[in-house]
Amino acid sequence: MRLFWLVFVAAILLGITVVSSEAGWLIYHKPAFKGKIIDIETREPIEGAVVVAIYYKYPIISGPAGGSSSIIDIREILTDKNGEFYIPPYTTIIQPLSEEDMANFIIYKPGYANIGELNLEGYFSGKETKDQEGTLFWNKELKFRLLANGVVELPKLMTWEERWKTNMISVSGDTPKSKWPLLNEAIENEEEWLKRNKDWRLK
Numbered sequence: 001m002r003l004f005w006l007v008f009v010a011a012i013l014l015g016i017t018v019v020s021s022e023a024g025w026l027i028y029h030k031p032a033f034k035g036k037i038i039d040i041e042t043r044e045p046i047e048g049a050v051v052v053a054i055y056y057k058y059p060i061i062s063g064p065a066g067g068s069s070s071i072i073d074i075r076e077i078l079t080d081k082n083g084e085f086y087i088p089p090y091t092t093i094i095q096p097l098s099e100e101d102m103a104n105f106i107i108y109k110p111g112y113a114n115i116g117e118l119n120l121e122g123y124f125s126g127k128e129t130k131d132q133e134g135t136l137f138w139n140k141e142l143k144f145r146l147l148a149n150g151v152v153e154l155p156k157l158m159t160w161e162e163r164w165k166t167n168m169i170s171v172s173g174d175t176p177k178s179k180w181p182l183l184n185e186a187i188e189n190e191e192e193w194l195k196r197n198k199d200w201r202l203k
Contacts (some may be wrong), residue, residue: 040156054074054104116137
């Protein structure tokens with residue numbers, strides 16, 4: 001039994017001294033993420049879009065029903081006047097018997113189709129090399145585009161109904177709103193706008 005604990009402690013100390021850019025045990029690390037959000041038609045930059053990075057971990061050992069990912073942390077930022085954003089690298093220590101999992105992203109800008117909880121870390125870390133077209137879950141005709149250089153093209157919303165539907169977005173799980181204040185504020189502001197403009201339609 002004593003030998004077991006000596007080996008266990010040694011494994012922990014060894015794990016803490018190693019930082020890996022890949023999925024790891026004890027050390028959780030994600031690279032920097034950067035990208036640009038633009039209008040799909042005009043190709044003009046979209047300033048003030050909320051970009052949310054949600055960092056997940058996964059249990060190495062789980063019960064009969066299997067394990068599920070859980071949120072470690074959340075980072076938010078607004079795009080600048082060029083539509084660009086930068087989220088610094090993220091490193092932390094996670095408990096034993098857990099390992100690094102995906103980083104999901106939410107992209108939210110009132111008046112535009114919004115992207116909720118997609119694994120886009122390949123695009124924003126520069127690893128993904130293929131352009132891709134996606135369809136929003138609530139409207140199969142409303143498409144956005146992901147470009148391999150981290151550029152995301154979003155379509156404008158044309159009606160009040162579209163804006164109302166796309167505003168139904170949040171961080172998954174029981175994560176308190178205080179962990180994503182920028183997204184929460186933008187959603188609340190849009191809710192107030194929708195109450196005041198029920199007959200709105202883009203001219």
